[in-house]
Amino acid sequence: MARVCKPLAGAGSRGSLSHTTREIPLSRPWTDEREEELVLEVLRSGRLSLGPTIDRFEELFAERVGVPYAAAVSSGTAGLHLLCHIAGIGPGDEVITSPFSFVASANCFIFEGATPVFADVDPVTLSVRPEAVEAAVTERTKAIVPVDIFGWPCEIDDLRAIGERHGLRLIQDSAEALGAEYKGRPVGSHGPSAAFGFYPNKQMTTGEGGVVVTQSEDEWRLLQSLRNQGRSYGEGSWFNHVRLGFNYRWTDLQAAIGIAQLEKLDRILELRAAAARRYDDLLSGLGSVETPSPDTADHRRSWFVYVVKLAPDLDRTRVMEELRRKGVATAEYVPCIHLQPYMRERYGFSEGICPVAEDAASRTMALPFFTGIEPGDQERVVEVLAAAVGR
Numbered sequence: 001m002a003r004v005c006k007p008l009a010g011a012g013s014r015g016s017l018s019h020t021t022r023e024i025p026l027s028r029p030w031t032d033e034r035e036e037e038l039v040l041e042v043l044r045s046g047r048l049s050l051g052p053t054i055d056r057f058e059e060l061f062a063e064r065v066g067v068p069y070a071a072a073v074s075s076g077t078a079g080l081h082l083l084c085h086i087a088g089i090g091p092g093d094e095v096i097t098s099p100f101s102f103v104a105s106a107n108c109f110i111f112e113g114a115t116p117v118f119a120d121v122d123p124v125t126l127s128v129r130p131e132a133v134e135a136a137v138t139e140r141t142k143a144i145v146p147v148d149i150f151g152w153p154c155e156i157d158d159l160r161a162i163g164e165r166h167g168l169r170l171i172q173d174s175a176e177a178l179g180a181e182y183k184g185r186p187v188g189s190h191g192p193s194a195a196f197g198f199y200p201n202k203q204m205t206t207g208e209g210g211v212v213v214t215q216s217e218d219e220w221r222l223l224q225s226l227r228n229q230g231r232s233y234g235e236g237s238w239f240n241h242v243r244l245g246f247n248y249r250w251t252d253l254q255a256a257i258g259i260a261q262l263e264k265l266d267r268i269l270e271l272r273a274a275a276a277r278r279y280d281d282l283l284s285g286l287g288s289v290e291t292p293s294p295d296t297a298d299h300r301r302s303w304f305v306y307v308v309k310l311a312p313d314l315d316r317t318r319v320m321e322e323l324r325r326k327g328v329a330t331a332e333y334v335p336c337i338h339l340q341p342y343m344r345e346r347y348g349f350s351e352g353i354c355p356v357a358e359d360a361a362s363r364t365m366a367l368p369f370f371t372g373i374e375p376g377d378q379e380r381v382v383e384v385l386a387a388a389v390g391r
């Protein structure tokens, strides 16, 4: 049995919080004795890296997503970077991605010298609009990196059609979407290679880590070589480097945690979906707070975060300060990539490039959301939020 989430030790005595008020964190991993048991096995085995536990994890993960091959790497960013590297993305190329995402969605190809081009998102789903992607294609476009933002499956069929029309590579950033389904099949199984991430706020975590899923055995072998300093895969000398590679290796200790998390993934997804439904109900009377878009026939979200959008006349900074003052963690989720300081500096991006994403990013905020969140804590979050927005 997974342990019930406990309040953070000592949180109640910090700052202006009264001794009866616990801080409700934004996220929290969900682990139990099973992770400990499997980690201990690996520790005792002496095979801490490039060992059989990684192989086992890769098999289980591939099976779960419904793909023939999975290659584990040190992070979701590393996985995306390797896919961009394999796609041959380089200087002079443009790559189209979503502005409403985490910076890694763009950094993965900037590492290879390509220039980011941002296509605006849908105001409801916050997912990149295929029409905006097509409008952004130029003769220099090499690839598209769509994102399954907040666990919402991107329009992969439409995007693939655009890619085929213009001869573009497609690399799916599914870091936030393990367990989501598009047209009845798991995200990651629809063709384009995809990367998932296991940072502790994700549906399943291994502390750090990521995995690339692919339909191609050749690509899988290449990923195994590239993550391991370009070594030849399989037999051969440890010091036989057949290409320029990276150290994006994962460890068997993390794979052990990953196996335990995969074993309970269905339960994790159920609990997160139940927590999201609870927030939907609790927030239903708050007109000034827009809740995340509901599933459709083609899109089944995997709940990564619970992000609400405030009405335009509300002062988000003040609302967020009020939540924090009352012991409720919150965060702006997410600021637009193109407006990050390094993006403005490198490419001269400014406001107005993607008005829909910019408007959403100025009004969205994440509420505490994790697998073991207690219903009573969700009620408290909503009470505090309702007071902060003045209902």
Ligand SMILES: Cc1ncc(COP(=O)(O)O)c(C=O)c1O
Binding pocket: 075, 076, 077, 078, 101, 102, 104, 105, 147, 149, 173, 175, 176, 196, 197, 198, 199, 209, 210
């Ligand atoms: C959309 C998206 N892409 C990529 C990443 C990168 O994953 P990682 O932190 O494992 O490198 C994240 C992680 O938060 C993400 O949310």
